[in-house]
Amino acid sequence: MSGLLLDVAVQPSSVGPPVRAARYLSGGPQLPRADFQLRPVPSGFAPQEQEYQQALLLVVALAGLGLGLSLIFIAVYLIRFCCCRPPEPPGAKSPPPGGGCVTWSCIAALLVGCTGIGIGFYGNSETSDGVSQLSSALLHANHTLTAIDHLAHPCAQVLEMVERLDEAVRTELTTLEEVLTQRTELVAATRGARRQAEAVAQQLQGLAFWQGVPLSPVQVAEDVSFVEEYRWLAYVLLLLLELLVCLFTLLGLAKQSKWLVIVMTVMSLLVLVLSWGSMGLEAATAVGLSDFCSSPDTYILNLTREETGLGSDILNYYFLCNQAVSNPFQQRLTVSQRALANIHSQLQGLEREAVPQFPSAQKPLLSLEETLNVTEGNFHQLVALLHCRGLHKDYGAALRGLCEDALEGLLYLLLFSLLSAGALATALCSLPRAWALFPPRNPSASCSGSHLSEPFLHARLEPVPHLR
C-alpha cells in the first residue's frame, strides 16, 4: 500500500528561509536607556509607555547637547583666534604659522563633508527602498485579504450566476416534484444536496475572517508612504543644501571672495544646526527601530490583536506560520471539502437514477456539475489564499524592509550627520581664519572671466624665486 495517508508532517518548516531581522543592530538593545530622572529603562519596544518615550527623547537631547558643545567650542576657538593673536610686525616677511594649513584643513573638512553627503544620499535611498518594500508588502497582504473575503463571500458580480443556479436547482426540484410519488429518494437526494450546499456556504462565510476588521493595510501603507515621501524630500533638500554650501565655500576659497565665504560660513552654521537636529532624530529612530526589530513578533501580534480584535489562533497562524501552529481554518475547510464531495456524489447518483427516466433533468444536472467543478477550483484557490505562506511571506518582506534596508539606511544617515557635523565644525573654525588671510578686493585680478583661478592664499606667501 502506497502513500496516501502517509504525507504527514514531512516538512520541518513551511515558510521559506527565515527572516533575518535586525542583523545590523545586534548590540543596539544592550545600550543603557534612561528616563529624564536618569533611572534605567527596560529596552523592550514600548512606544506607548511614557518612560520609553522619555528614553528616546533623552537620545534626542544628547544630540542637542552635542550641538551646544560644538557651538561653544567653535565660539571659544574663534574668540581666542580673534582676540589673542600675537601682534604682527607690519610688513613681516614670513606668513603666520599654519596659515596655509588653515585653508587646507578647510578643504579637507569640506571633502569629508562631501563624502558624508554621498553616504547620506545612499542612506536616504536605502531607507526609502526599505520603506517602499514595507508598503508594497502591506499592499500585497491587503490584496490577499481582499481576495479571501471575495472568494468566501458572494459579491455583486456573481449574483447573476447565483440566480441562474437557484433557477437550475428550482427547475430540477419542480421536475422531481412531478415524480414525487414514484421516486421519493430522488427528491430526498436533491434536498440533501441543497442542505449540503447551504452548509458549505455557511462554513465558507466563516472563513472571511478579515471582513469587518477596522484595520486596513492599504491605509497603513498609504500613511507610511506619505510620511516617507516627506522624510525623503526633507533629506534630499538637506543634502543638496549641504552640497551647495560645500561647493560654494570651495568656490569662495578659490576665488578668494570674502563675501561668498562669509555667506557660506553663516550657511554652514545653519547646516550644522540642521545636521545635529537630524542626527538626534535619526539616533532616536534607530534606537526605537532596533528595539522593535530585536523581537518584532510579540509587539506586532499584540498590536494587531488590539486593532483587529481577531483571535490569537488566527494571528499566531499567520505571524508565526510554523508546524507548531495548526491552521485555524482546517476544520471548516475539511467540512466544506467533504460536503462538496458529497454533493458531487449525490449529483452523480441523481444523474444515474433520474436521467434515464426524466431526460429533461439532464441539462440542469450537467449545469450544476459544471458549477460544482468551478466551485471546487475556487475552493482550492481559497485554500491557497488562506494558507499562511503567502501572508507570512508578506510579513517577512515588510519586516526585512523595515529592519534591514530601512535600518541600514538610517545608520548611513546617522554616519552622514556625524561626518557633516564634524566637517562643518572644522570648516566653521577654519573659514574665518582663512578669509582673514584673503587679500583686499582687487577687481582686475579676481573678476576677470578667463582665469577663475589664481589659487588660494598666494597673497601672504613669500615671493618665490623665478624658475628661469
Place this chain on the structure above:
Amino acid sequence: MSGLLLDVAVQPSSVGPPVRAARYLSGGPQLPRADFQLRPVPSGFAPQEQEYQQALLLVVALAGLGLGLSLIFIAVYLIRFCCCRPPEPPGAKSPPPGGGCVTWSCIAALLVGCTGIGIGFYGNSETSDGVSQLSSALLHANHTLTAIDHLAHPCAQVLEMVERLDEAVRTELTTLEEVLTQRTELVAATRGARRQAEAVAQQLQGLAFWQGVPLSPVQVAEDVSFVEEYRWLAYVLLLLLELLVCLFTLLGLAKQSKWLVIVMTVMSLLVLVLSWGSMGLEAATAVGLSDFCSSPDTYILNLTREETGLGSDILNYYFLCNQAVSNPFQQRLTVSQRALANIHSQLQGLEREAVPQFPSAQKPLLSLEETLNVTEGNFHQLVALLHCRGLHKDYGAALRGLCEDALEGLLYLLLFSLLSAGALATALCSLPRAWALFPPRNPSASCSGSHLSEPFLHARLEPVPHLR
C-alpha cells in the same frame, strides 16, 4: 439559498500587483542593432544567436573605439602642448595664459571623477541588491518546489507512520475477516477505502511535477551569486583604485610633488583604459538586459521548457498565473479530494456499523480517522503550495530584482564609467601641463611636515603686492 456554488471567478487577477519590469529602459530596445557587417539585427533577446552576439560585441567595440579616440585626442593635445609652445622670453613677468586654469580644470575634473565614484558605489550596491533579490527568489522557489515533492511523495521520515498505518489497516481487515460470513458489506467497505487510498496516492504522486527535473534553482542561484560576488569585488577595487588616484593626484598637486603627479598620470591612463573597458561591458550587458526585460516571459518560458522538459500547461500556469490559465493540477486535486471525502464517509459508516458489534475495531478506526484528518490538512498545504501564487510571486521578485534594481544599478555604473572616462581624459590633458608649472624641487619648502600646504602654482605667479 446562499453562496456555495457561487464563488466563481470573482477575482480578476489572483497574483497581486503586476510586475513592473524594465521601467528604466523603455527606449532601449528601439536603438538600432547591427552585426559586424552592419546589417540591422532584430532587437529581441536571443543570446544563443550569432548575429545577436555580434550586435552586443559591436556595442563593446564602440567603447573600444571611444578609448582609442580619447587616447588619440590626449596624445595630439599633449604633443601640440609640448612641441608647439610659443617661445617664452626668459624672465617673462606674465604667467602663460591659462596657467592657473590648467590646475583648476584638473581639480574640477578630479571632483567630477569623485562624484562619478560615488555614483559608481551606489550603482554597484544597487546591482548587487538586485542580483541578491534574484538569488533569494530562486532559493525560495526551490524551497516551494522541494516542499511540493516532499508532500506528494513519502520520504524516509514517514515510513514509520506508513508501517503503523498499514498495520492498522491490516488489523482491521483481520478483525473484519472474522465476521466475513455475517457482514460481507463491511469487508467490501474496507476494501473500497483501501482502493480509494491507493488511487489518491497515485494521483498525488502525479503532482510532484518537479521530481527528476534536471534544472536546480539552487544551482542557478549559486552560479549567479558566484559571478556577482566577483563582479562586485572587481568594481569595488576599480572604484577604490580610481578614488586613490584622484586623492593622490590632488595631494600631488597640493604638495607640488612632481614624481607623485607623474605616477598618478600613469595610473590615470591605466584607470582610463579600465573605465572604457568596463563601460563597454556595462553597455553590452545593459542592452542585453533591456532586451530581455522588455518581454521576459516568452524567453524564460522557452528556456525553462527546454531545460526541464515540463509541459506547456504547467509552465504557463506558473509563469503567467492569471485567470485565463487554468490550474493543470485541478483535475487530480479534485479527484483526490473526493476520494479522501469518500474514505472519510466509508470510515464513518464502518464505525457506525461495525463498532457496536466489534468493539475491538474502534481503536484502529479512530487511528485511521486521525491519520485521515492529518492527511487532509497536508492536502490543503499541498493545494496551497501547488497554487501559482507563491511561485509566480518568486518569479516576479526575481524579475524585479533583475530588471529594476540590477538594471538601474547597471545604468548608474554606466554613468560612473562615462564620468570617470571624461574626468580622467581631462585630467590626463591637464596634469602634464600642471606639473610643467611646478617649481624645481626645494627640499626645505616641500618636505617640511608642519605645513603640508603652500597651495598650487605660486611658482609662476606674478609677485603679489604686500597687504600691509
